[in-house]
Amino acid sequence: KEDIETIENSMVAMDALKPAIEANRTVLSWLEAQRGACEEHVRALKLRAGFLSLPDEILSVILAHASLDESKPGFDEIEDSVKAATMLSHVCSRFRNIILATPSHWNRISSLMDMEAINTCLLRCGSSGMDVQMWASCLEGDDYLFWRRIYKEAHIWHRFTFQVMHDWHANILQNWATAIRDDQIEASLLSELCVRYPPSVLRV
Numbered sequence: 001k002e003d004i005e006t007i008e009n010s011m012v013a014m015d016a017l018k019p020a021i022e023a024n025r026t027v028l029s030w031l032e033a034q035r036g037a038c039e040e041h042v043r044a045l046k047l048r049a050g051f052l053s054l055p056d057e058i059l060s061v062i063l064a065h066a067s068l069d070e071s072k073p074g075f076d077e078i079e080d081s082v083k084a085a086t087m088l089s090h091v092c093s094r095f096r097n098i099i100l101a102t103p104s105h106w107n108r109i110s111s112l113m114d115m116e117a118i119n120t121c122l123l124r125c126g127s128s129g130m131d132v133q134m135w136a137s138c139l140e141g142d143d144y145l146f147w148r149r150i151y152k153e154a155h156i157w158h159r160f161t162f163q164v165m166h167d168w169h170a171n172i173l174q175n176w177a178t179a180i181r182d183d184q185i186e187a188s189l190l191s192e193l194c195v196r197y198p199p200s201v202l203r204v
Contacts, residue, residue, distance in 0.1 A: 052094060060098050063088055067105060078108045078133060082117050103128040107158070111138040111146040118146070122153055129158025129189045136164045154185045159192040 067084035
């Protein structure tokens with residue numbers, strides 16, 4: 001009888017310990033997650049400290065490679081490049097100072113970008129010249145918002161690409177040419193003017 005009571009008491013104690021064991025496991029899991037986060041933070045700080053020990057000239061090149069992909073000068077790539085430069089400029093004050101002082105991060109814009117990003121690039125590109133890429137679709141209807149913003153900065157255009165997507169965009173191209181004449185565009189730095197047509201438009 002004494003053994004039976006001991007067994008029953010032991011089982012009651014075991015049942016009572018189960019919530020405590022589960023609570024300990026939860027706490028241990030949380031502590032392990034916190035430790036992992038701390039280790040990741042320390043690695044990031046060490047990496048940043050390593051970067052910050054570099055002279056500005058080398059750090060500038062690294063940041064340029066991290067945000068720029070000039071081998072893919074498409075519309076999406078230009079927008080992604082500006083977003084990457086903006087994100088890098090938020091890492092620390094030194095990154096920000098270097099990126100803001102490097103015109104190559106800001107000297108490309110496209111009509112797919114929002115107006116805030118376009119204004120930022122025009123403000124920061126300096127006098128190095130601007131690579132402008134414009135879809136014909138941004139001139140559809142009466143909303144010439146992109147064109148009205150960039151034609152005022154024609155004096156810093158370096159390259160200008162006009163992308164045609166449909167055969168009926170030829171009319172838009174003609175209207176654009178008229179707008180250039182009427183606005184009396186003066187683009188003294190312009191070295192390349194490119195009009196791109198997809199194969200479907202060029203088929204006879």
